[in-house]
Amino acid sequence: MLDARARLKRVLRDELERRDSLEVDTPALIRSGDFEPNIALFRVSSPDGSPAGSLHSSPELMMKRLLCAHPTLPGIHYLGPVFRAGEAGARHNPEFTMLEWYETGSDLDAAISTTLELIQAARQALDLTPAPVAHRDYGLLFRERLGLDPYHADTAMLQRTAHLSGISVHEPGRLDRDDWLDLLMSTVIEPSFPDDRLTVVKGFPASQAAMARLETIDFEEHRVRVAARFEVFGGKLELANGYHELADPAEQAERLPDPAKSGTDGRSRRLFLEALEHGLPDCSGVAMGFDRLLMWLTEQPTLDTVLPFSERRV
Template sequence: MSEEQNLNEVLRVRREKLKKLKEMGRDPYKVEKYERTAFSADIKENFEKYEGKEVSIAGRIMAKRTMGKATFIDILDKDGRIQSYVRKDALGEEEYEIFTTYDIGDIVGIKGTVFKTKKQEISVRANEVKLLCKSLQVLPEKWHGLKDPDLRYRQRYVDLIVNPKVKETFLKRNKIIKAIREFLDSKGFLEVETPILNTIAGGAAARPFITHHNTLDIDMYLRIANELYLKRLIVGGFDAVYEMGRMFRNEGMSIKHNPEYTAMEVYVAYKDYEYMMELTENLVAYCAEKANGTTVVNYQGTEIDFKPPWRRVSMHDLVKEKTGIDFYAFESDEEARKVAKEKLKLEVENHMTKGHLVNLAFEEFCEKDLIQPTFVLHHPVEVSPLAKRNPDNSAITNRFEAFVNTWEIANAFSELNDPIDQRQRFEEQLKQREAGDDEAHMMDEDFLNALEVGLPPTGGLGIGIDRLVMLLTDSPSIRDVILFPTMKPID
């Protein structure tokens, strides 16, 4: 008999068992609740407190070993596994016979006393076993395991059952998100919520998802960022706000990119990008400590230390150091494009300026060397349409990106609050859209109106939560830190 035929036979037998249980008036799906008085980890960690006491536990059968008139089963609950010892003379002959038909994967409730076996394993000696849910499928490890990572992401519910480390990752993710809120709340920040459906896709350079509102008969966009709404709140008088939530970008998928992902943006009135740098490094170090007890993590074999202060270096200096070319020294954009094409072999487009080329060269030649936490400063104004210009050099902005393990994990700047300058930059972005750049900003008249009402000097910050969680949990793919990542449908 082939493995597939064997599996089909097992599934048929499980359904037969369920049918018999229903005929006996023991339909497990009619059970509505089960009162638990203890959990596996608590019993194991506090054995002296529980020894000899009656407890009520519940969970999934993960292993089963029958030896004559007694059976050992491993029960998996929210905290982990615990063994239960089930004897025929404790349950009675009829109940024990029914119990022996239960399968790995079934969910049961057990009442019994806590004791240690001869092998010193903490266990529960059952005096009652109740079937709470019949599993009609076979857990993967029984047959071929979860060898296919694609299947793990598609059937995360099974992944969580058979791979304990997966559950640990998401428990740690929860710790990190709690730590972020603790850190910001303790500094007086207000957590807010802003729209996910927008009439204008703004706040970032990205391709949006487009949907349609039937009643209004207009196209709308899933947000690519929440920046412009949060800055409106600073205009309205809130001094420090943040929002953590889902963002949506209709772009490529990779180990670092999921179309739907979690990001956080933070805005503080009367502060600048220097303040945001300190906030970023201290926030990330706080999260590392809360998640792992140290600022040092080992990510895929590389030791990374998040302890502040992090290295600070300008984008222009990095490019000049790596390529030997000072793009701002050229007299014209045309001359700069020619050198970028011929000497650096970059794919240059006709609309690109010196600033665009600095950014392009940085992405091509510099990002790959940024392993330890590094703040890259002073991005060209052409690629920073919402950032304040540097007062000493109008070609660059007071902006930074934080890089770790070659990835950008944060982006921040002193916010542009000059409505005239902002309008000019939006207009320049519109020209870029007309030239074929569908990631360039749209015009947002209401945001310009808010700036005309008056935005105080403000520092802003965006952090990619999923990438941060990847680093702090040693997860190789963004899909490992998103419970249900985007997957291509199975045909």
């Protein structure tokens, strides 16, 4: 497994460098960074007990700031550790390895193409044949599996559908509409994906990607606003999440969480928005779970089996 990890890192770096992407470093210790409401950060204290920041859950903000400062770069990538508190289980570990990259002049379809090429190159590096690929629409998946329109169904309907699907929630009143959609996606739809196939899903609701551009699609005789976002699954396992990145600073400011509500000083948010004012080049961005990719490629049942030191062995 150590050999497979090393080979996988090497091929991913080689493939991105072949595209003239530059590997960059970003700080693991950042000031706040509460941009994802469902991700808990590790808080860090100085020796005197005063707050010193948080361990980053993604290099996204810093990488976009680098692109704003150097917009002529064809692309940049990061391969290294990220940290998320409270995430431990068969598919999660509080510290894990992430591959994140940004390609300038790239839209969503180009990002999907790069992602699939990287995964197929990884398979080849581990002496595996190319995996078949299926492209699916988010709305059609919900219609086929659950008989509902995910863009217009209200919270009560989603809750009833979850109940009829055998999903039990301890405090259902604490879940909002997007929580119910995520729950149905992860417990009903994703488990239906074939194990040996790559499944690409597009058409996520606009509310589910605060840092992606928005676009309009046709769904069941309606015009629907969706996020320019995709996810790639290896079998039933989510491997990658990508956006056509939002570059408009005013729109981005409206769609980011209010730092006052999260109890943070908003420094990371402010510096990021100032960078967008300087100008983010047209680009796509993708985050891929390196350990999850290795887990799928080697057909391992848990993340623990592909990590040199998981949480339980540290």
